[in-house]
Amino acid sequence: MSLETVAGGLIGAAYLVPLSIAFSIAASHGKYLPLWIPYTGLLGAYLAYAMSETRGVPAMWALIVAAILSAAFAIVANYALFRGHINRGEPYAALLRAVAITVFIEAALGWATHGYALSYRHMKLGGSTYIPKIGDTLTSADLLAILSAIILAPALALLLRWTWAGLAFRSVASNRNLAREYGLPVLWIDTMALAFCGSLSAVGAIMFGMKYDLSPQMLAEPTMKVAAIVVALGAEWPERVTAGILMIGILEAVTQSSPSFAPFASAIGYVLLILALIMRYAVSLRLRRLQT
Amino acid sequence: MNRVLADIAVTSMLDACLVAAQALVLNSLGIPFAAITAFSGIGAYAVALALGGSWIGLAFAALLTAVTLAGFSFLAPLLPQDRYLLLTLAVLGVLLATAGSAAGLGGQLGLKSASTLLPPQEPLPFAVAAVLLFSMSLLAHALIGRSEFGLAVSVARNSRLDITAKSFIPVKRITLVCFVIAASIAMLAGVLRATYSGRVDPNQLRIRTAIVILMPTLAAGSSPLRIGILSVVFFAFPDCFAVLFGYDATSLAYIREMAWSALIIAMVPGNVIARLRTRIKVQMAAQTRY
Numbered sequence: 394m395s396l397e398t399v400a401g402g403l404i405g406a407a408y409l410v411p412l413s414i415a416f417s418i419a420a421s422h423g424k425y426l427p428l429w430i431p432y433t434g435l436l437g438a439y440l441a442y443a444m445s446e447t448r449g450v451p452a453m454w455a456l457i458v459a460a461i462l463s464a465a466f467a468i469v470a471n472y473a474l475f476r477g478h479i480n481r482g483e484p485y486a487a488l489l490r491a492v493a494i495t496v497f498i499e500a501a502l503g504w505a506t507h508g509y510a511l512s513y514r515h516m517k518l519g520g521s522t523y524i525p526k527i528g529d530t531l532t533s534a535d536l537l538a539i540l541s542a543i544i545l546a547p548a549l550a551l552l553l554r555w556t557w558a559g560l561a562f563r564s565v566a567s568n569r570n571l572a573r574e575y576g577l578p579v580l581w582i583d584t585m586a587l588a589f590c591g592s593l594s595a596v597g598a599i600m601f602g603m604k605y606d607l608s609p610q611m612l613a614e615p616t617m618k619v620a621a622i623v624v625a626l627g628a629e630w631p632e633r634v635t636a637g638i639l640m641i642g643i644l645e646a647v648t649q650s651s652p653s654f655a656p657f658a659s660a661i662g663y664v665l666l667i668l669a670l671i672m673r674y675a676v677s678l679r680l681r682r683l684q685t
Numbered sequence: 686m687n688r689v690l691a692d693i694a695v696t697s698m699l700d701a702c703l704v705a706a707q708a709l710v711l712n713s714l715g716i717p718f719a720a721i722t723a724f725s726g727i728g729a730y731a732v733a734l735a736l737g738g739s740w741i742g743l744a745f746a747a748l749l750t751a752v753t754l755a756g757f758s759f760l761a762p763l764l765p766q767d768r769y770l771l772l773t774l775a776v777l778g779v780l781l782a783t784a785g786s787a788a789g790l791g792g793q794l795g796l797k798s799a800s801t802l803l804p805p806q807e808p809l810p811f812a813v814a815a816v817l818l819f820s821m822s823l824l825a826h827a828l829i830g831r832s833e834f835g836l837a838v839s840v841a842r843n844s845r846l847d848i849t850a851k852s853f854i855p856v857k858r859i860t861l862v863c864f865v866i867a868a869s870i871a872m873l874a875g876v877l878r879a880t881y882s883g884r885v886d887p888n889q890l891r892i893r894t895a896i897v898i899l900m901p902t903l904a905a906g907s908s909p910l911r912i913g914i915l916s917v918v919f920f921a922f923p924d925c926f927a928v929l930f931g932y933d934a935t936s937l938a939y940i941r942e943m944a945w946s947a948l949i950i951a952m953v954p955g956n957v958i959a960r961l962r963t964r965i966k967v968q969m970a971a972q973t974r975y
Contacts, residue, residue, distance in 0.1 A: 426767055474950065485717060485766035486953050489903065493949035496896060496942055504939035613893060617778065620771060653786070656793065660782030663775040670772050674763055 398646045400527035406642020407538040408604055411597030412612070413619045413631075413638045414545055415590040419467075420628035422566050422586045423475060425484035426620050429494040430467065431612045434594025437463035438602045439502055441595075445515045452516045456599060460592035467591025468584050470494070476583070480569065495616070502609040510608040517603055534603045541600075546635035553631070562586060566629075618662035625669030641665065689928055691808035695881060697920035698815035699874045704901050704916035705822035706870035711899075712907040713829060714863045715842035717766045719899045720773035723753060723780050724868040726890040728875030730790060733798035733885045742789065754868055758861040762844070774892050784887040795886030798879040805883030814877055819913070822870045826909040838863060900945040904952065919945065 412431045419427040437459035445455035474494070478487035518533035531539075553559035564572040565582045573579050598612065605611060622637040641662055648658040707721040727746050734742030753776065761769060784790050799805045829835040841859045844850035879885045888894070901919040905912040922941055927934035 426771065485770070488767040488770060490950055490953045492896060492899065493946040493953070496900060497946040497950065500939045500942035500946065504936055504943065508935060508939075610893065617774065617892065621775065624768065624771065653788070656785035657782045660779045663778035663782070666775040667772060667779070670764060670768055670775075671760075674760070678763075 395650075396526065397528045398650045399643050400524075400529060402643040402646025403639055404529075404531070404535050404539065405604075405646065406639045407535075407542040408601050409597070409615055409619065409638050409642070410538070410542040410545060410635050411593045411600065412615060413622065413634050414549060415593040415597065416616075416619045417623050417628045417631045417634045418549075418586060418593075419590045420623050421631075422562070422583070423471075423479045423487065424482065424566070425475075425478065425487035426491065426623070427475075427590075428488070428491040428616055428620060429470065429498075430590050431594055431598065431616045431619070432495050432498045433463045433467045433470070433591045434596070434598030435502065435609075435612050436466060436498060437591075437595030438598035438607055439505075439511075441516060441599050442511055442513060442602070442607055446511075446513065449515075455516065456596070459599065460595040463595035464588040464591035467587040467594070471583065471587045495613075499609045499613070506609065508609065510606045510611075511602075512606045513599075513603055516599070534600060538600055538604075541596075542635065542639065546632045550632040558585075563629075614659060621662040621666035621669070625665050688808060690925070691812050692806075693921055693924045693928070695808050695811045695815050696878075697917055697924070698812070698819045699878050699881075700898070700920040701913070701916035702815070702819050702822050702874040703871055703898050704905060704919070705819065705826065705912050706867040706874070707898060707902045708905055708907055708912050709822075709826065709829070709867045709870075710863055711902050712905065713826070713835075713838055713842070714860060716761045716860065717770040718757065718761075718773050718867075719770055719895050720757075720777045721867065721871045721898060722889060722891075722895045723773075723777050724750065724871035725875030725878065726780060726784070726887075727753075728872030729798065729879035729885045729889060730784065730796065731872070732800075732876045732879050733796035736798055736800055736880075737796065739789070750868060750872070754861070754864050758857065758864045761860055762856065774895060777890055777892055777895055781887050781890040781892070784890055791886075793887065795884055797883065798885045799883040800880045803880050805881055811877060811881045818870065818873055818877065819917075823909040823913050825866055825870070826907060826912060830907070830909070834859075834862075897942065900942065900949055903949050904945065 412434065415434070416427060416430050419430045440462055441455040441459035444450040444458060445452050450458075474490055475487055478484070478490070518537065521530050521532045523530045553563065561572075561577050561582055564575070564577055565579050569579055572582075601611065601615070618641065619634075619638065622634055622641065626633045626637045628634070644661050645658040648661065649655045703721050703725055706724075707718065710716050710718040710721075727750050731743055731746035734740075734746065757773065757776075760772065764772060784795075785793050790796060803810055829838055837854045837859050840850050840854050841856045844854075844856045850856065875889075878889075901916050905915045919941065923934045923937035926932055926937050
């Protein structure tokens with residue numbers, strides 16, 4: 394395991410950090426697996442492409458507008474399609490709807506672009522630095538992704554643990570009815586949480602598109618990987634989810650460095666998910682036996 | 686033209702068999718299972734290995750099927766529904782990666798699966814076989830709907846909500862039997878598809894394919910007629926429309942997926958169709974009363 398491999402894996406995984414944080418916040422808030430949240434970001438990424446590449450809108454404005462519209466989409470979709478499931482505690486029905494939304498968005502974008510991949514030109518950040526120690530060239534987008542991985546998770550952990558807003562969010566996520574009875578503005582907290590998730594997904598998807606180009610299916614595998622880590626480590630801990638994503642990135646890079654096992658790299662997240670589910674079942678069974 | 690239509694009929698019918706098989710577990714038994722393509726993939730690879738003379742590979746495929754079946758049916762009542770659905774997709778992801786990385790399975794290029802007995806790309810014999818298999822799968826639904834076993838299946842479906850159901854019927858055994866029937870149909874469909882195309886590759890194990898098959902399965906319910914019509918229309922529509930009217934088949938496939946996913950989004954909250962049907966019945970009862 395060389396330093397180059399580890400660094401490559403970490404940089405690749407850092408691009409998934411905004412998406413995984415958005416996913417874990419939405420999962421913790423709604424108590425289901427919101428597979429559709431990264432796809433709001435995908436919509437934002439395509440919107441940013443349309444604005445900056447075909448209409449000539451400055452990159453920063455395109456990014457801001459995409460983030461705002463993704464947030465709006467997330468709020469509306471949550472209010473119209475998922476609120477009932479969240480209130481009634483129906484994670485399976487919510488998951489089915491989430492899957493249907495991902496299929497719809499993928500198909501709509503595939504139809505609009507004839508399934509071809511698109512590449513950012515105006516939105517791509519300029520500048521790159523060669524780092525001899527890791528034997529790789531870091532682009533500005535790479536640095537931005539690394540910075541976001543370093544800053545976002547600890548900042549969010551602090552926000553959730555040590556501020557009133559974090560306490561209110563945790564209360565609503567834990568028991569909505571009780572939070573409402575205690576006078577917490579549940580609807581306002583829902584809106585804020587989803588706006589945060591939608592805009593962060595848009596930023597994450599745009600960054601991901603800068604690295605790997607835009608395609609309708611580009612977030613299918615990362616979404617499953619993030620879902621696997623959220624199930625394995627718990628949605629209530631975004632910092633753990635971030636650490637998990639980075640660890641999986643390193644593991645994938647190490648696996649990919651061996652030619653005979655390279656295609657198996659994509660299965661690491663799935664294996665983790667299967668193990669986590671079976672272990673959780675075993676733990677709950679043991680607890681039940683101890684209780685009886 | 687006839688050859689093209691026959692080709693469409695074969696591929697759509699084989700995909701429809703997967704929908705029928707999945708509906709047996711998902712809709713009749715109420716288990717959120719989305720990895721029916723895992724069994725069709727195993728069947729396809731098994732026949733490719735058998736045609737290549739690798740009997741150890743065939744034995745390994747049989748063992749893998751048994752382990753997967755046992756795992757899926759054992760974990761079904763124990764895990765929450767959403768986690769179970771994710772687990773089935775994760776197993777599919779692992780199978781995809783294994784098929785793509787194993788040198789004995791041809792890696793990303795796959796294996797040749799052409800048979801001398803049934804030459805590939807000859808639609809007529811495969812169309813007959815596909816129609817037979819599809820009829821068998823619909824017959825299985827019809828028999829389950831009308832038999833004592835079907836009654837036990839519906840009780841087993843309720844066992845997740847009502848724990849007392851477990852004292853009336855052997856839920857685990859019924860689950861396993863349903864899984865075995867569904868897996869057999871899917872494996873036969875996989876075998877036919879592999880011999881028809883003449884090549885097997887890991888793409889058929891993609892999660893995206895499983896999710897596309899999930900859409901008509903959710904909409905079809907467990908009525909054999911509805912499964913028959915909806916699944917064949919779902920798979921035949923883009924290619925048939927493209928052949929008859931000259932529109933791009935890929936674009937039509939995207940439109941189809943948009944339409945069906947929109948239908949699923951509308952139907953999920955408590956089954957809109959069932960709710961409408963109940964409302965109509967209530968209204969009719971009220972009218973007859975007056």
